[in-house]
């Protein structure tokens with residue numbers, strides 16, 4: 001609560017007018033019908049910027065792909081304690097839109113409607129519509145990396161789908177996936193998706209812009225080197241009017257396992273050792289600098305803070321605040 005609002009509240013409380021007699025809220029009348037699912041978008045301000053988390057849905061990954069360097073009994077005990085099933089665990093996916101007032105920048109794109117292995121995801125187009133965002137209003141799309149749950153929101157014709165958007169990704173990531181011998185640099189499971197990634201680059205042509213880490217996408221949106229999950233993985237530090245937001249991408253993809261046990265290996269990290277080191281360093285920074293954090297795979301809307309807890313970290317989700 002803002003100080004002025006707090007003073008007004010206290011004054012009203014003294015006067016006994018905080019709750020006036022029988023203020024009946026007004027409900028819109030509508031014909032009876034099926035209750036609509038949540039539109040899945042949430043907006044907040046960061047300085048002069050307007051940030052919107054856009055839910056793409058949820059998908060499942062096999063549990064044998066996480067904690068790959070941990071004994072089975074230790075892993076089972078952790079999973080049981082955190083309500084993680086023995087066979088699969090859930091991840092949400094939430095692209096983030098940064099509206100600077102001059103530019104609209106979309107961070108990652110979701111999984112895409114044609115994704116057969118994630119039937120409960122691919123909702124981002126619906127979420128765009130529900131939030132009143134048109135794809136032609138997007139100026140820039142930043143990919144934290146090129147795994148299918150981040151690049152999959154590009155459909156069959158990316159140039160038409162986002163007619164005015166440029167694509168920004170790290171120069172290392174672009175070279176990695178575009179390389180003629182990409183298969184030799186990628187894990188086998190990732191190499192299978194390389195042709196689809198190359199198709200997106202080819203479709204966007206000269207609208208693809210590689211960027212160096214440490215530089216800005218636009219003023220206030222800085223690219224951080226968080227390699228490990230992929231060789232060119234980036235996170236982003238967003239700053240406006242003394243407020244900051246750290247967008248982790250997949251450097252620390254789960255508020256449970258990767259926060260509690262940063263050193264547990266994940267099959268989806270191209271370099272599991274480097275992924276673990278990057279994860280701990282990034283979470284350390286988030287906790288030490290008391291940064292507001294947004295995580296692509298965290299429970300929606302995935303906005304909160306990171307605190308140190310024993311040898312690991314703990315997630316503190318923020319309260320939702322509505323502007324009106």
Ligand SMILES: [Zn+2]
Pocket residue numbers: 147149150250253296297
């Ligand atoms: Zn991911």
